[in-house]
Amino acid sequence: MDSPKTEYRAVIKFLTKEGVNARTIHERMVNVYSEDAPQYSTVAKWAAEFKRGRTSLEDDPRSGRPADVITDEIVAKVQNIIMTDRRIKVDEIASECGISHASVCNIIHERLHRSKVSARWVPRYLNTQDRHQRVESSRELLDIYRADPENFHARLVTGDETWIHHWDTETKKDSKQLKHKTSPLPKKFKTQPSAGKIMATVFWDSKGVLMIDYKPPKKTITGAYYAALMKKLRNAIKDKRRGMLTAGVLLLHDNAPVHKSRVAQAAIRECKFE
CATH class of the missing domain: 3.30.420.10 (Ribonuclease H-like superfamily/Ribonuclease H)
Incomplete structure (x- = not known):
């Protein structure tokens, strides 16, 4: 649950049971929470719900695609996929399990305690x-x-x-050459390829x-x-x-x-x- 929303709804529920009307509840919440207080329409909606006998502070289930739920079965499925192919991408796991990218990352890091790392170079293979x-x-x-x-x-x-x-570096003396007074100065580069x-x-x-x-x-x-x-x-x-x-x-x-x-x-x- 969202903690601020739950706190606001608990206040509305308590004051509604005391018989305070929605307008007064909203004014009192504005005095306490100032800009963070919920709008009057939200206060009126929840006050009406509690008057009708509602007890839950949570939102009602919504239609459409349900939110990702990380169950033990999903965690086990992700683990089996990883053990089969350790180089598999997160998006491929999400597509196969039917959950979001963020949920797969949460399972990998928080539940399975794994992270993707590059292979370390070693001089030779030892049997x-x-x-x-x-x-x-x-x-x-x-x-x-x-x-x-x-x-x-x-x-x-x-x-x-x-x-x-x-490589053999050339000194300034070695780089000297005869030039005409109208010819451009010779150039010498500091960086040279290895000889x-x-x-x-x-x-x-x-x-x-x-x-x-x-x-x-x-x-x-x-x-x-x-x-x-x-x-x-x-x-x-x-x-x-x-x-x-x-x-x-x-x-x-x-x-x-x-x-x-x-x-x-x-x-x-x-x-x-x-």
Whole structure:
């Protein structure tokens, strides 16, 4: 029910039972509610209804299309439709259930506590075996940490590859050119398209970057290439982290094919990385 209307009708009903006429009821309501008071015709109509014995303060049912009623059956039907097709549009649900767009939104958000969201981008699909392998690897890493937590971070070295987009900026000196005094000035644009990209392999530990290797253009990262990186990494650790090779290096990297190749694994063992 509409609360203001119900309040007005309750006042009219009470004063009518006291024997107050419709004109006086309207004047008294104007004094209390001022501009929000109902019109005299409305007061007279309801006063006459209450004199005839009416007790309800609600409006009588109207002819035409009934208002949407959210029942348990409708809610269950909407839920079944959503479970069948989670990408279905609200207007399609409203058309199939025969209710309004607003009622469908009310059911989805207030009764079913659902909302439509976009899919989140993830790097790759992981099946059950992949997830199990990640859990086992994480547990193995935790076991190594618990065995010697004080020296764990000092021994850990990790790395990854990334693409770096680049372009060569031109200085003002480089842009100088000979021109005739009547020729227009040359123009130089601040924004230039990227000239290319290069693959960089970065290794670091808890103290900072150990080594950055830039892959030569038109060369593929293979097991042999990664094996050579391991030897370069060992030399970088020897130069920058005194005593780390003696304590033992814990190499943490992903399971890319080149990292798992035989030649790369042999180089890792040769460098005495764990």
